[in-house]
Amino acid sequence: MIRILRQIFRTGIVTEPLPPAVEEEIRQTGSRLEEAIIKHFRRSLTIRQVDAGSCNGCELEIHAINNSFYNCERFGVHFTASPRFADMLLVTGPVARNMEIALRRTYNATPTPKLVVAVGDCGCNGGMFGESYASLGGIDKVIPVDVYVPGCPPTPLALLNGILTAVDGYPDKRK
């Protein structure tokens, strides 16, 4: 036990402020963002991640936004196991034909506002896999998408930025 405590204290807090560019963006969306998360999402934004056919690269980076460097929970962002509790779907792609029905069902099970963020080049437009007998291409071929986060895979910062952009656009979506 003493070793665990020592390691924890020795490591300290490694969570970083975001780089100036991203920080600035967050400041710009600042009040609206805070208002949105506090008012509409009751201080916390709950995300359900859906892999609709990705190669697992994007999943690794989505994991990374949960690590202590990026620590997405500090913004009130956390991941849930069920779409029923989710405010947002974070979908990686391309949409495999064999996953199409599961993706539609997940979308239907999500309560409004159902924000959808398409992650990765494949999630945006099918990427290297394109459209074929087995791949339907980007996420927006199957469900409506609010924000696109390109990259192969997108960096954790790009992902955080994408999530915050979607939250920022939320009040418009409600209208």
Next chain:
Amino acid sequence: MSMLAKALTAAFGEELMLDTRQLPSTVVCCTLPREKFAEAAKILKKAYALLAAEWAVDETPFGRGFAVCACFRWGREYLIVKSELSADDPSFPSLTKKFLPAYRFERQMQSLMGVTPMGHPDMRPWIKFEDWPQDAYPLRKSFDATKSMPRVAGDYQWARAEGEGVYEIPVGPVHAGIIEPGHFRFQAVGEMIVNLEERLGYVHKGTEKRFEALSWKDGAKLAGRVSGDTTVAHSIAYSMAVESMTGCRVPERAHWLRAIFLERERIANHLGDIGAICNDAAFAFMLYQCSRLRELVLRMNNRLFGHRFIMDKVFPGGVGVDIDNSGRSDMQAELEALSSDFEKLVVIYDENASLEDRVRETGILKPEQARELCVVGIVARASGMNLDCRIFNPFPPYDQYDRIELDVPVKITGDVHARTYVRVEEVRESIRIIRYILENLPEGPIVIAPGIPESDTSGFAAVEGWRGEIIYWLQAGPAGEINRCMVRDPSSLNWLGLEQAIPGNIVPDFPLCNKSFNQSYSGHDL
């Protein structure tokens, strides 16, 4: 001549033909009439061979029919047995009764290529879902991959356990965590699992077919996306298969840089896994500590090589990024810090009794089962099999056995702890290997022109990724294009191991066992 080839020659004599179009020449390809396909497997089984892969090829562009290939491995030897099938009767004798992993390979061949394994005990389609048109065989040349397929009605038949108190738990395809999709069906009595049936194929993206529409150069990009966590190892395997066909001799420095990338990928993934396994045993401390170390490794990758996973930096002919002296000393300092922090965590892992209680004697894959299932990589090494392509099929610098002295950790308990500890010891080895490489990195160019493969030749490569042996088999078509690209991710074999390790465990231990295997869905479904 190799042991396996000798055994076959002794048995078949004149009937056996050596196929010289198979490259590199160290990989022997024997052609036999299709009636002898299963007999050859029987003889090879007696010679202690393991089945590494089985696949079908559409050779109609050459004016032939179909062909079935099976790749066997014994120690350092790889041997391919190939039989040609006529286009109007594409059936062949099944290997499933001799080699268990053929069970899924053959279901997949039947589903995607439409060649029939005669005598196969379970002909339910695999990867091809019940809502595909019955006559859709995407790997056939006559199939138009650009068109979407209509959905038809149909049901998958599940294995069922019956009796008082038996109930069923369906899980997936969309799982609770941030992981890939797949379906697991448990039959359980109380908390104890009686049977687990996997159903995979949800992330089938037509990867193998997609290769056929790409140039040899772009193929490396797609290979890097077969399984995103193993991008380096897949692109090395693809590149080496192409290089074996063109006879391209990659500069020494490029090989050594590939080895750095490969070992860094291994470290990053093992760190992630060790943390995640402990987290599934409710020891979140390790997850956060290990993800911190993992993040530091990825950031160094990004700084030195321009990508966090070093994606798209390996292609036929060499590598796309070099390391300079300051990068070298940065990496040495990083490894120093990583090693010291990692060892502290290992002590904590070792001393935690409640963690030990969860990981020991959980999810056991017995050595004899592991051998029957021909598993590879971490899973094999945790169950007493001494397999590692870095030793058995090395590229430089791994071929300098006496200088690099690679230590392959082998455990015999086959439980979650063994699989975790194989990873722990591999992280240590990888750190040591990278240090050795950094100190001895040869000078010279890092890329040369790869050349173009000749028509109707095939190439083969096996590389030890972090999960285990990855195999690529490529064939050049009549115009020198990619006619077929067979990808065998370690997951194709190891998923069967998970199915066998689960019965007898309690339901809440499944995530823990699954994490300790951590197989790829994308690499399996293709």
